[in-house]
Amino acid sequence: MEPIIAIVLVLVGYALGSAKVISEGNQALVERLGRKHRTLSPGLNFIVPVIDQIVMEDTTREQYIDIKPQNIITKDNIYLEVDAVVFWRISSMDRSFYEIDDLQGALAQLATTTLREIIAQNTLEEANSFRAEVDKTIIDQLNETTKKWGVEIIRVDIQRITPPDSVRKSMEEQRAAEIKSRAAILEAEGERQAAIKKAEGTKTSLQIISEALRSNPENKEILRYLVAQDYVDASHKLGASQNAKIVFMDPVKSGDVYDQLLAEAVVQETNKSENGAA
Structure with a gap:
C-alpha cells in the first residue's frame, strides 16, 4: 500500500511541477538543459521538471518608454527642450532575451540618441511644422535596430518642443x-x-x-436733381473735413448758377444725340 501512495504522490508532484499557466497577453521562454527549447503560449502548458526551465516570462502587449526632456541644438542653432514618448512591444520573445541584455535600458538609450539626432537635422520651423514626418523618421530608424532585438516600435509621440523665451x-x-x-x-x-x-x-x-x-432734352428736372444732389454731397464732405471752410452763396444768384449748369448739360447731351444720329 505504501509504495502505491508513494507513486501517487510522485505523480501528483510531477503534475504540479510540470503544469505552467501563462496569463493572456504573456509568453514564456523555456530552456532544456541550458539550451533554447520552446515558447509557451497563454493558457495551460506542461514542461518536464528539472530538465526544462522557464527562463523568461514577459508581456507581448504594448509598452512605453518616457524619454526625459532633452536639450537639443537644431540645424539653425536654436536650443530646444524636447520631450517624447516611445510605444513598443515584443514581437519575438526568444530574440528579446538572447539578442540583448537589459532590453528596456537599451531601448531608452537608443530612442534618446535617435531623437536627438533627427531633431538636430531639422530647423525649429521644420521640427514644429512637420512633426508627423519627424515622428515617422524616428520610428523607421529605430525599427532598423530593434528588429533584430525582437522588438517593434509602434509609434513615437513628440509631446513638447520648447524653444527659449x-x-x-x-x-x-x-x-x-x-x-x-x-x-x-x-x-x-x-x-x-x-x-x-x-x-x-x-x-x-x-x-x-x-x-x-x-x-426728352427739354426735361431739366433730372439734371436739376443731380446738381442739387452733388451740391449736398459736396457740402457734407466739406463739413466733415478737418480743414473745412464755409462758403456762402447768394440765394438770389443760386438759381442762375443752376440754370447755367443745366443749360450746359442740355447742350452737351443734344450734341451727343446729334452725333449719334449722324
Missing part, C-alpha cells in the same frame, strides 16, 4: 504680424470690391439719365 517671444510677434497683414489685405480687398460696385452703380445711373435726356 526669446525665440518664443519672436515667434509670437511674427504670428501677430502675419495676422495683422492678412487683416489689412482683406480690408483692402473689401474696399476694392466696394469701389467696383459703386463705380458700376454710377455707370448704370449715368446710362439711365443719358437715355432719359436723349428722349
Whole structure:
C-alpha cells in the first residue's frame, strides 16, 4: 500500500511541477538543459521538471518608454527642450532575451540618441511644422535596430518642443504680424470690391439719365436733381473735413448758377444725340 501512495504522490508532484499557466497577453521562454527549447503560449502548458526551465516570462502587449526632456541644438542653432514618448512591444520573445541584455535600458538609450539626432537635422520651423514626418523618421530608424532585438516600435509621440523665451517671444510677434497683414489685405480687398460696385452703380445711373435726356432734352428736372444732389454731397464732405471752410452763396444768384449748369448739360447731351444720329 505504501509504495502505491508513494507513486501517487510522485505523480501528483510531477503534475504540479510540470503544469505552467501563462496569463493572456504573456509568453514564456523555456530552456532544456541550458539550451533554447520552446515558447509557451497563454493558457495551460506542461514542461518536464528539472530538465526544462522557464527562463523568461514577459508581456507581448504594448509598452512605453518616457524619454526625459532633452536639450537639443537644431540645424539653425536654436536650443530646444524636447520631450517624447516611445510605444513598443515584443514581437519575438526568444530574440528579446538572447539578442540583448537589459532590453528596456537599451531601448531608452537608443530612442534618446535617435531623437536627438533627427531633431538636430531639422530647423525649429521644420521640427514644429512637420512633426508627423519627424515622428515617422524616428520610428523607421529605430525599427532598423530593434528588429533584430525582437522588438517593434509602434509609434513615437513628440509631446513638447520648447524653444527659449526669446525665440518664443519672436515667434509670437511674427504670428501677430502675419495676422495683422492678412487683416489689412482683406480690408483692402473689401474696399476694392466696394469701389467696383459703386463705380458700376454710377455707370448704370449715368446710362439711365443719358437715355432719359436723349428722349426728352427739354426735361431739366433730372439734371436739376443731380446738381442739387452733388451740391449736398459736396457740402457734407466739406463739413466733415478737418480743414473745412464755409462758403456762402447768394440765394438770389443760386438759381442762375443752376440754370447755367443745366443749360450746359442740355447742350452737351443734344450734341451727343446729334452725333449719334449722324
